[in-house]
Amino acid sequence: MIRTPLRPLARILQAREKGENPDAIERENRRLRSEEARDKAKGRAEGRLLVLAAVFLVAFGAVGARMGALAATEPAEPRVATSGAAILTQRADITDRKGRVLATNLLTHSLYAQPRQMVDPVRVAQELAKVFPDLDVARLTRDFTGERKFLWIKKKMSPEQMQAVHDIGDPGLMFGPREMRLYPNGALAAHILGGASFGREGVGSAEIVGVAGVEKAFDGWLRDPGNGGAGLTLSLDLTVQSAMEEVLAGGMKLMNAKGATAILMEVATGEIVAMASLPDYDPNDRPSPLTKGDASDSPLFNRAVQGVYELGSTFKIFAVAQALDLGLVNPGTMIDTKGPLTWGRHRIRDFHDYGPRLSVTDVIVESSNIGTARIAMMVGPERQQQFLRSLGFLEPTPVELVEAPTGKPLLPAKWSDISSLTISYGHGLSASPLHLAAAYATIANGGRKVSPTLIHGAGAEPGPQVMSPAVARESMNMLRQVVTRGTASFGDVKGYAVAGKTGTADKAKPSGGYYKDKVIATFASVFPAHAPKYVLITTLDEPVETAGNEPRRTAGWTAVPVGAEIIRRTAPLLGLRPEVEPAAPDALTLVHN
Incomplete structure (x- = not known):
């Protein structure tokens, strides 16, 4: 890069011969150099603005496209990501010979706690005991104020209980969606149906496994996704x-x-x-089964x-x-x-x-x-x-x-x-x-x-x-x-x-x-x-x-x-x-x- 001196010797000598002021030459060169620097800075600023405008255009376009895609899809609850093998929650219904339901699945929620996120653990323990009378306030208080980072409170609960827990309003109480096995006829045909319980569990789901009766005898069949959800039809007449x-x-x-x-x-x-x-x-x-007698x-x-x-x-x-x-x-x-x-x-x-x-x-x-x-x-x-x-x-x-x-x-x-x-x-x-x-x-x-x-x-x-x-x-x-x-x-x-x-x-x-x-x-x-x-x-x-x-x-x-x-x-x-x-x-x- 060639730099022009502010006071060129040739021009200074010429100015003295003509009786002109040599300082005017320096001022003129400074002005020209300043205008040149300003023009370069203006060009760089205009380029940066163009690049920034292009970036904003692409970003807003992507956001708009994503919003349009979400608006066009069916709403769905987000699922918590889990590691390991997927938990199968599907389980087929059991019906009598006329198609009347003997056993089916019902959507419910589990309740778990993360004590580190609780605002007032003592109050939460007291309020939970009011919602679930079978819970021990003293034990909950020890768990919530101790070193535990996670604990189950209820594996399943009714919608009314869920609302009552929600009204407690503490961020350390969390709900997880899951399905439970429901027998709508109560004790009717109990020894034939047997019963079911939870197997592998996560905060977002839990598998249902048979523990007795036909629920256990046909456990693999009832849980097999390959059956397309087809129910098990028993010979019973309800x-x-x-x-x-x-x-x-x-x-x-x-x-x-x-x-x-x-x-x-x-x-x-x-x-x-x-x-x-x-x-x-x-x-x-x-x-529970008898342990003696x-x-x-x-x-x-x-x-x-x-x-x-x-x-x-x-x-x-x-x-x-x-x-x-x-x-x-x-x-x-x-x-x-x-x-x-x-x-x-x-x-x-x-x-x-x-x-x-x-x-x-x-x-x-x-x-x-x-x-x-x-x-x-x-x-x-x-x-x-x-x-x-x-x-x-x-x-x-x-x-x-x-x-x-x-x-x-x-x-x-x-x-x-x-x-x-x-x-x-x-x-x-x-x-x-x-x-x-x-x-x-x-x-x-x-x-x-x-x-x-x-x-x-x-x-x-x-x-x-x-x-x-x-x-x-x-x-x-x-x-x-x-x-x-x-x-x-x-x-x-x-x-x-x-x-x-x-x-x-x-x-x-x-x-x-x-x-x-x-x-x-x-x-x-x-x-x-x-x-x-x-x-x-x-x-x-x-x-x-x-x-x-x-x-x-x-x-x-x-x-x-x-x-x-x-x-x-x-x-x-x-x-x-x-x-x-x-x-x-x-x-x-x-x-x-």
Whole structure:
């Protein structure tokens, strides 16, 4: 860069020769240099303004474009970013066979605290205790004023509680959106549904996992996004379930029973239309399991599936049906019932003296232990064991509940001759009421094995033929006579032709032996007898009927009236119309005009 001097020597000399003032030359050069600097500064300023204007134009354009894009989209709540695997919150609904909701998800909020951001921790603790009375003010105060940076306060809360917390107005209290499992029918079908709880949790979401019942048995399916949110359809009928539970609860109270269970099953498909166990619970507020004592004392205990009992005389029809199928007897064969029947040191007696002989039919109608034991002697232990295995009595039921494997039958250590005799009339082998329901459904189904299921329309393959259809019909005829003229006379419901069998078994002690004044009373029934469609098992734990002069505990006085009332209430709901039972051909009388 060439700089021009302010006082060039040549011009100074020329000015002196002409008599001019040399200082004017310096002033002129200063002015020219200043104008040149000003022009350069002006150019730089104009360039900077242009660049700044371009930057502002681009920035405002981007902001405007983003605002336009946001205005054109649907509003959505922002989600908190989390590290790790995503938490799946989707869980399908559970419905009954008619599509009525049994379990669904409900949007709610969790409440957590960040004490470092609180303005007045002591006041917040006091206010929270007013909203949630179960919270401890002293503990909250220690947590809020201590070293903790984060703590959960409530995993779920109602909208009213959320508003009350919001009104506290402290920035250290924060809400997180989440879904909770809701059972809109409360305790209805509680043991079937089971319940759900939270699995992995974050402040913005929490996964819902099944903890019992079908919720746990189908947990993977219910949480699978690949199902497209399709619900799980159970075989239950909500209306029938409600009616059955209402009658069963009333019967349990009336008969002073400790517990009760009932199972209503379709004969042709094995689908369980209703199943109840009392006492029960609300899966929306599932109680904690017992840590000591008898498991059956807990409302979580499912007596229909987990309860294994000696089911008494309800087993007698199996011994007779097998003997009929083997051709050893027919319904009219006379059986020696003179007692007591002595086998080694054991003596088998009847509840009443039925005389020296009874027909096979009357052995069932009168419920003779001696007669059934003598029929079992004809069959033998090995064949009896095989037959009961074919009916499903030696394994847990295959029903779709996580509790089902725990209902494993209790079998004799050695299937001896005496075991065979006692098992024939329901002692020495313990099974669940659901086992009994499936076995009676097999007889009612023409002798083809039925497996219980809780899934509607599962379309299971037909089971093997356990006994001939003719034997199944003869067995149903005997069971019908038990109701019309035998021990289950209180079970006769007009218009529905109930068939069935009573069973009263002394209740076993946990330590061994039997109680003298406690029984398990069962009524196994089928209706309508001439065209079987449904099986109903009703079992009462420690019932005692006190309306008479002395307490009565037998099933005919306790379980049968309850079962009959369940049929009376539910049969119309099942679409069955009362009808006149067809008379037997030999009962018709030809009349000539």
